[in-house]
Amino acid sequence: MGKPNQSANFLRKAGIFLFILSFSFVSSGWAQKHIRILNWNDFHAKNMAIRKKDKKGSYSSGGAALLEGAILHFQQDSIPIVKVNAGDDFQGTPISTISRGASQIRLLNLVHPDVFTIGNHEFDYGSYRLDSLLHRAHFNVISANLYNTDTGKLFAKPYQILQIGGVKIGFIGLMLPDLPGVVLSKNIKNIKVLDEKRTVEKYVYLLADSVDLFVVVSHMGIEYDRKLAAANNAIDVIIGGHSHTVMKKPEVVNGVLIFQAGSYGRFLGKLDIWVDTQRDTIVRYRGKLMSLTSRNFTPDKKVQAAVDSLELIVGKNLDRKIAELKTNWIRRRNGESNIGNWIADAFREYTGADVAFQNSGGIRKNLYKGPVTKRDFWEVTPFSNTILTFKATGEELLAIIENSVSGKHGMQQISGMKVFYNPNAPENHKVTKLLVDGKTVNTKKEYSVATLNFVFDKFVKNYRLIPENRPVKKFNKLDRDVLIEMAQKQKILFSRIEHRYKKVKD
CATH class of the missing domain: 3.60.21.10 (Metallo-dependent phosphatases)
Incomplete structure (x- = not known):
């Protein structure tokens, strides 16, 4: 059994089996078998x-x-x-x-x-x-x-x-x-x-x-x-x-x-x-x-x-240099990251949206200063997600940000916003102020939001932050292709922590 x-x-x-005799047989005759996993x-x-x-x-x-x-x-x-x-x-x-x-x-x-x-x-x-x-x-x-x-x-x-x-x-x-x-x-x-x-x-x-x-x-x-x-x-x-x-x-x-x-x-x-x-x-x-x-x-x-x-099958084209990175890009799951800022900014610029979200868990690789290749972006965002935009009220944006700072799913990397929050406050009451384009969010106003199909799917079906019938505009573009084109356009890549999430005291 x-x-x-x-x-x-x-x-x-009791945790004392570490010290039981290691001979093949002990005095009572029990058979001990040594195997390796x-x-x-x-x-x-x-x-x-x-x-x-x-x-x-x-x-x-x-x-x-x-x-x-x-x-x-x-x-x-x-x-x-x-x-x-x-x-x-x-x-x-x-x-x-x-x-x-x-x-x-x-x-x-x-x-x-x-x-x-x-x-x-x-x-x-x-x-x-x-x-x-x-x-x-x-x-x-x-x-x-x-x-x-x-x-x-x-x-x-x-x-x-x-x-x-x-x-x-x-x-x-x-x-x-x-x-x-x-x-x-x-x-x-x-x-x-x-x-x-x-x-x-x-x-x-x-x-x-x-x-x-x-x-x-x-x-x-x-x-x-x-x-x-x-x-x-x-x-x-x-x-x-x-x-x-x-x-x-x-x-x-x-x-x-x-x-x-x-x-x-x-x-x-x-x-x-x-x-x-x-x-x-x-x-x-x-x-x-x-x-x-x-x-x-x-x-x-x-x-x-x-x-x-x-x-x-992959080919050498992916290993061709497309840009130069001037600072290390380091991921963070539960906080703002410089690589997350750059990615979210790229999505917002590509779509012309007011704000943008990138899930932290979808950024799979750090990049270090020096040459950057197409392969790097394939490995940073390997999931072949697509870009889309949708409309959200200021009230819905607040709900998304509350979900982001809750600690349950990892923080969203954001663009076009600044968040002030108290991590010690009760759930759904942590955000004290949300700025969109430098102005306090208008809960009744509609904003355009850029994100990935995966993130939108979670907003709708798992976190229930956005209604299922919300119309979306789909772009015929994979996330990594947007990033590769942005890197080729900029040629010199640099981003830093900008305190887009700012903790406040009780």
Whole structure:
């Protein structure tokens, strides 16, 4: 059974299993099996290694070939290994966008995770496209709480049982509950997310007599993982993703190990566990993150050849310099950023709108002073969102800004406005003053608003700040194309923090 008996559970909760003897057999004769989980998550199509330099010289970091090289390195050990990918392999570089995810399936088939759970960005090209791509997958894909309303069945297998080094492990896949809040509505119109806690309870009960351990492969983020562990200690391990959390070592919550390996292929998680297969419990563990660099591992030639062939599809045109950046552009999710200011200003200038919004979570890459290429903008805004405008009253603008400063969804990057707010004030009463073009907002007046189709979708369907029947003007232009043209026009790029959001005291 996956659920430990009372005495073993007590040991886990007390946190003292770190110090239990590490011999293959202890005096009572319990069988201990040593296995290793190699995990990664939120790769975001960072297939190519990045060249870096420090005092010791230059080296490569990340990329699919180094990931495979690290896996092959550990497979030379005698310790049985299971490879686990916690989702969001899609989206983030031009090749993923151009191939609509096919590039990542091709590379995943080479790296071949033993278990892969679906992330929210796997739906960026639509649920039907994802379903088609998964038919090409030569690896186990699981997600227990994604329900397909078209078929009346789960979108993927809910679980996978694997025997690794004599240990039977039940892997259960999970998607974050707020999937509709982070994906375009049209991309998941046939997808419903089931309650994650009840889902896990169901499969733990179903598989309890069939496995030694339960491992949840979660694309929910660290906070949801902690809540799940607190609610169900029949789980042994949670391998996580979505929040891009760099965990140098596993965290223990309610006797459950939680581990996540950052993002973008910078790290590979290595979790060694010793399992008592008679009592179905972990008696010892050791986990750490391994930096994926050429100083630590040798890139795999077969995977590198596949990456190179995919990049030929992209072409060298994307690496041509189009502008010079004079200051570092650094993203901020919960505050104004200089890159966000520049992007929002570009949207407002392109459309001629009074104000503009760019969601902070849609800015995916920092840029550093020096040459800027088309590829940079493909990677800064990789989602192929389109530009649109709509009319909003001053009262509706206030509601959008209240939502922005609430801390729930990340601040909107803004243009044409200045916000004064008290972060300690009650919800929906934090904004003390809103200026549009330097004047106090008129709650009855209509203003033109520029933003992305994704952001408008959230304003309407998730946050319910704008009525569903609000007319929009659609521009036949992707966000990155607007930014590329603006950069080419300006040639010298510079923007700074202008305190467009200003905190005020109680």
